[in-house]
Amino acid sequence: MRANTQGLRWLQTTAYNVLAIGLGITAGLAVVVYAGGQIGVALSSLFLDPITLSGGIQQIFVRFVLFYTMGLGVGLALKAGLWNIGAQGQLLAGMVMVFVVYTFLAFFPWPLLYVSMILGAALGGLLWIAVPTILRVKFGANEIVVTILLNVVALNFAFYMLSGPIKSTGTALGFPITSELPPRFQIPNMPGGLPITYAVPATIAIGILLYFIVERTSFRVKANTVGESIETARYAGISIPRIMTISMLAAGALAGLAGATYMMGYRYELDIGSFSTNYGLVAIIVALVGRKHMLGIGVAAFFFAYLTIGAESMALAANVPTYVVFAMEGIMMIGVLLGNYLSKRRFAA
Amino acid sequence: MTIAISEVVIAVLSTTLQLSPFYLFAGMGEIVAEKSGVANMGLEGIMLLSLVTTFIVDYMTRNPWFAMLVAIGIAGAMGIVFAFFAIRIRLDQIALGLAIYLFGLGISFVIFNTLYPTGLTPNYVGLPPIFAGWNKVPVVGTIFLKQNIMAYLSLVAVVLTALFLGRTSLGLRVRAVGENPKAADNMGVDVNKVRFLATLFGALMFGVSGSYFAGNFVPGFQTDIIAGRGFIVLAMIYFANWKPYRTLFAALAFNMVYAAQNEYVTISGFGVASVSTLFNMLPYVLLLVLIPLFGRKAAAPKFLLKPYTKG
Secondary structure, three states: OHHHHHHHHHHHHHHHHHHHHHHHHHHHHHHHHHOOOOHHHHHHHHHOHHHHOOOHHHHHHHHHHHHHHHHHHHHHHHHOOOOOOOHHHHHHHHHHHHHHHHHHOOOOOHHHHHHHHHHHHHHHHHHHHHHHHHHHHHHOOOHHHHHHHHHHHHHHHHHHHHHOOOOOOOEEOOEEEOOOOOHHHOOOEOOOOOOOEOHHHHHHHHHHHHHHHHHOOHHHHHHHHHHHOHHHHHHOOOOHHHHHHHHHHHHHHHHHHHHHHHHHHHHOOOEHHHHOOOHHHHHHHHHHHOOOOOOHHHHHHHHHHHHHHHHHHHHHHOOOOOOHHHHHHHHHHHHHHHHHHHHHHHHHO | OOOOHHHHHHHHHHHHHHHHHHHHHHHHHHHHHHHOOOOOOOHHHHHHHHHHHHHHHHHHHOOHHHHHHHHHHHHHHHHHHHHHHHHHOOOOHHHHHHHHHHHHHHHHHHHHHHHOOOOOOOOOOOOOEOOHHHOOOOOHHHHHHOOEHHHHHHHHHHHHHHHHHHHOHHHHHHHHHHHOHHHHHHOOOOHHHHHHHHHHHHHHHHHHHHHHHHHHOEOOOOOOOOOOHHHHHHHHHHHOOOOHHHHHHHHHHHHHHHHHHHHHHHHHOOOOOOOHHHHHOHHHHHHHHHHHHHHHHOOOOOOOOOOOOOO
């Protein structure tokens, strides 16, 4: 009986999420039509371009890896009631660290350097979130405020690193750029001519691993208790600083890791364009739509990867700025929150 | 090349006085809203909408005052949307705020681009300096007289907000519904009505800030033009422990460090993207250092972020 209710509730929440996303898409279409675009063209570019255009599938999976890895981090912190608004900053730290390791530890033999670049990126993200973690756990400083501040610092710091320590001799349109990672430092494509790299199965493996570590152990209950009520957690004898520290540091390391897969699996070189899109906020939406569940976040990440590629294509086809995607995401987010509220109310009684 | 120290000092003070009001108006708005228990993290999205409105209406009517008024009205409308979802529907305020931010970030540029597809920004004239004729007065002239009236009103707003929260009965009610809504309710205060008004006031102030941004920070509109400065307001009032005068201190200190490093970078001529970006971090690092030093005693309103249901 109870399982039945849970299933029903899951079904309903999913239905609300689909509705919310439909709402966002409708709003996007409305903007496109208002700007003079044709609805048929808009629909076909939104839904078909991601899979029909050349490179579309590759793009979807590049974003899937980004959104899933970063979303896992945001979701982990959220479980403990902590808002990691700084996933973008940790991502930048990871991207920069790839090239810091590549440049300064160049004397390492190939396999060691390769692994060090990936681990270095995770370490970069971890160090970047260590600041808000310490301030939160030791000083009780609000992690939202500190992660927001660190995003700005990360951007400036990344610019500095790019314009000095890790810069190559070449430039991109007058702006600094790192040297391109040679093929043996890139993440290779899967065999059989698939347009996706090994980063995709690796990311899914991390998600499944985290599912077993987080969702199937007492950690989930402990983190949820800390997230719901500090008083209850204290009363239950849960080590609050430990739960907070673990989930925050893991969140930073995951976002940093996303920097490694983005650089080594897709862009291969760091330039100013690498910083231009704020994936940190999308990671928050993905974590919320995935209901903070380590596997649910994966489904949400794939969906948003597909959707953002489609929406950008639609905007280009209709000659509307791709910024329309942000507005769509905002509306979807409100819709998802509304859906959660409605399904909670329905089953509260 | 020698540069007179006095010139640098004047430039720094002048810039500080010009930039701070943006943080002060929004800061006072967010303090009042958060004191009532509602945090609006969508402030930068609301500011972007009021900023783009200012440019567009000013271009159409050539009346900066009217443009500011419409911009504040748009911000108020966004505030009502936020308040409805946060207070009435009781959605998570942080997630809702980020959603409002994303919406404002996207739609402001789409509107602008649809009206001005070439990307050329209409030439914004802005509000005139308050003491336009006095510009010849040495020293004081350049620091104080070139600012428009909004710069001075922002200081008035700080004093009025402090008086409002500390000395008036409505201010007391605002604090009561944030500290102990149950008790306030028992004493006959309509908790959600007070919260609604406080949230609306906050949004109107974001509108003033967004409008002030035009002309004082940038001459025209671009994508993501506020670039996170709106979010910095949250850090300032957090450091300030929700106190208006300390927020004034935070805003002045932040902008003075910003202006000083900016002058230094300009004078030293580091060129494009280089060591100068390290100096750009300084005002943010300042806040990062101040928060653990003074934030220990930070006492958020007890029912901040917590929706209230009667009964």
